Amino acid sequence: MHIGIDGEYLLTVDCDFWFSCGYISGDNINEDELAAFKDAAGSRCAFNSAMYSLDLRDHSERELRTKLSRKFDAEYVDTAIERLLDLGLLNDRRFAENYARELFVHKKYGKSRIKSELFVKGISFDIINDVLDELFEYEETDNVQRIVDIIKKKYYNRMYDENGRKKVFAAMTRMGYGFSDIREAMRHYSDDEFYEDF
Secondary structure, three states, rough: OEEEOOOOEEOOOOHHHHOOOOOOOOOOOOOOHHHHHHHHHHHHHHHHHHHHHHHHOOOOOHHHHHHHHHHOOHHHHHHHHHHHHHHOOOOOHHHHHHHHHHHHOOOOOHHHHHHHHHHHHHHHHHHHHHHHHHHHHHHHOOOOHHHHHHHHHHHHHHHHOOHHHHHHHHHHHOOOOHHHHHHHOOOOOOOOOOHHHH
């Protein structure tokens, strides 16, 4: 609903908020009441925007706070974030667990790349380390075999020349795998002296 004061547009609120605020069209409102109404409406809009974002996909607290700060005042963002935390709808630990597993299973990233991606999302080092310890203990990962499988699926045609192999090596490094694991995996395709250079 679009709200106006003295014939001038003020702001837009959802119907539930409007009907819960106790005002009806044509009511008089003083400055203090107007300020309180605007604050409540701003916090509600920030919360609704956050809920929409969380409905699309999970977010870390810092990621969501950054997104909301582009559209809303800091006080409204703080109120919305605090409410989401209280309701359990925003949880960095849960986000980190789900995101780490997604990167591991679907993107095939190695431990160091997953750690970097979680840090970029604003996850604390304590949570990152706990989540990665649990993930890699549970999965009992054979990094060499994972790299072999990735090369076979995505990069096999590049393994026939030195320039191609360099690109494959760089790609595996970006995915978060260690040099020794990459070297060993690439030896499955060739034993030439190229690998000793890494």
